[in-house]
Amino acid sequence: MxxxxxxxxxxxxxxxxxxxxxxxxxxxxxxxxxxxxxxxxxxxxxxxxxxxxxxxxxxxxxxxxxxxxxxxxxxxxxxxxxxxxxxxxxxxxxxxxxxxxxxxxxxxxxxxxxxxxxxxxxxxxxxxxxxTRGMLSASADPKALRIYHQAGFELHPQMSLTGILDRSAIPVVEKVRDGSAGDIDLMDSLDRATRGAAHGPDHALMLRTWHLLVSDTTTGSGYAYVNERGQLALLAASNRRTATRLLWAVLADGPEEVAVDHLTAANQWALDVGFAARLELHQKGCLGLRGMKPPAPYVHHGALL
Ligand SMILES: CC(C)(COP(=O)(O)OP(=O)(O)OC[C@H]1O[C@@H](n2cnc3c(N)ncnc32)[C@H](O)[C@@H]1OP(=O)(O)O)[C@@H](O)C(=O)NCCC(=O)NCCS
The missing domain is CATH 3.40.630.30 (Gcn5-related N-acetyltransferase (GNAT))
Structure with a gap:
């Protein structure tokens, strides 16, 4: 680097x-x-x-x-x-x-x-x-953005979906189950396919701290972690359909007041869900990348990426 x-x-x-x-x-x-x-x-x-x-x-x-x-x-x-x-x-x-x-x-x-x-x-x-690759989630601080650009990171604007969830919009969500440590190999494979590298030891930390949802069917697989506040923390999937299903599952189990952060333009499927759920779209900070394209279908975490 x-x-x-x-x-x-x-x-x-x-x-x-x-x-x-x-x-x-x-x-x-x-x-x-x-x-x-x-x-x-x-x-x-x-x-x-x-x-x-x-x-x-x-x-x-x-x-x-x-x-x-x-x-x-x-x-x-x-x-x-x-x-x-x-x-x-x-x-x-x-x-x-x-x-x-x-x-x-x-x-x-x-x-x-x-x-x-x-x-x-x-x-x-x-x-x-x-x-060969680098990834960071930048705040909107002008100093931070300047420093990351100088360090060779491409800056991709991040969006957030916020607001009160319209529960009447939630579809029937099937083929999503609770996950466990037995899903780590599957999750590492999804990480490699989406962001080019497994989370490896971070899965043990995330499993201790958050709730894991998994969808694994013949047509696609994916996972989503839900944080201690009931909001989406991280999501990776092999296709948009599975990612969409997982995001609806997170919203259905979560609080009325929703915040889905760290969405890049490469993840329009998440905007489809958010607008259907009558959430508002805002911009917040940037995903900084070196040597890679914005991962999709993928919603990164601010620190564990
Ligand atoms: C981002 C942060 C860690 C940088 O540390 P820092 O000590 O302020 O950084 P430095 O003083 O070494 O460098 C700041 C750079 O921004 C420039 N700068 C200073 N004020 C600025 C402003 N208002 N707008 C744009 N650039 C500015 C400086 O000139 C310098 O760039 P240069 O060396 O090319 O001239 C610090 O500002 C911070 O804690 N911000 C709040 C938390 C945050 O946003 N963290 C990043 C999370 S992703």
């Missing part, structure tokens, strides 16, 4: 040290992430957006478990920037087969735009230097 800057492994950049993240750093890293993303939500809020909120306890616990998982699987992909005040920036990334993914990336508000984020990302990109 083309690196943007020379990685300053364990080096000091001005008064700043950039060093690998440890498991003990993760709670403090979570605070940096929450500060960074809460401030981002306040800055980028449009009139139709709800009031930004801090991360709740359940969400924080999921964040911490996921980040500890990544520090364990990819110690060379997770970095912190620190000075005498403590952690000021964090990045987590990981390799799955030939794919490098950026999970999260944040600098404390008030410290942004002063050259902390770029060397942090450079360290994470070094971890993916042998990967």
């Amino acid at each position: 083309r690196a943007l800057w020379r990685a300053p492994y364990g080096d000091r950049v001005g008064d700043l040290t950039i060093r690998p993240m440890t498991s003990d750093d993760v709670p403090a890293a979570e605070r940096v992430s929450d500060e960074g993303f809460f401030d981002l939500d306040v800055r980028m809020r449009t009139v139709s957006d709800p009031e930004p909120t801090r991360r709740g306890d359940a969400h924080r616990a999921v964040w911490i478990e996921r980040t500890r998982h990544l520090v364990t699987t990819d110690p060379g992909g997770c970095w912190v920037a620190e000075d005498d005040t403590g952690l000021v920036g964090i990045v987590t990334s990981y390799r799955r087969e030939t794919l490098w993914c950026l999970a999260t990336y944040a600098v404390l508000p008030g410290r942004q735009g002063r050259g902390i984020g770029k060397p942090l990302l450079a360290a994470a990109l070094q971890h993916g230097r042998a990967c």
Whole structure:
């Protein structure tokens, strides 16, 4: 992979040290992430957006478990920037087969735009230097989008479907069952066919954290994870018909107020479902890709991609 800057492994950049993240750093890293993303939500809020909120306890616990998982699987992909005040920036990334993914990336508000984020990302990109593909879900922060473009990522706008579900529109959903660890091989095959690389060890984490739905018939197969809030977290399928069936199954089991995030233009089947369910379409951030086309039929997760 083309690196943007020379990685300053364990080096000091001005008064700043950039060093690998440890498991003990993760709670403090979570605070940096929450500060960074809460401030981002306040800055980028449009009139139709709800009031930004801090991360709740359940969400924080999921964040911490996921980040500890990544520090364990990819110690060379997770970095912190620190000075005498403590952690000021964090990045987590990981390799799955030939794919490098950026999970999260944040600098404390008030410290942004002063050259902390770029060397942090450079360290994470070094971890993916042998990967032929790259994937990240970018916020709408103009600085983040600029940095990702400079790092050679193509930016594909992401859409979200939100609103109150019209339950009368839900069709009869058949051939969808609860999934289990016995489906991991099938899911890894679907991951390879859609995004070019299996989720591998991430399936064990996702199975612990989320609810899995699977559709596996003679005409197609697919899976969908439902997150702790009852919303779609990740979906992969071998064809649009199976993807459509799974999305309806997620909506049917979920709350009245729906948010289906991270839809790219390559996944118009999801828009068909959303409009039929009388949801509203909005744009939010970008999917950044290197060496690959937007996966379909596929709905990525913001961090586990
Ligand atoms: C994205 C983020 C991690 C980058 O860290 P940072 O320390 O702010 O980044 P740097 O200062 O190293 O680099 C910022 C770049 O954006 C440029 N920039 C600064 N303000 C900008 C603005 N308002 N609009 C566009 N570009 C801007 C800087 O000039 C620099 O680019 P350059 O070196 O080519 O001139 C940080 O801004 C952040 O935490 N944002 C909120 C959370 C977020 O969106 N994270 C990304 C999730 S995908």
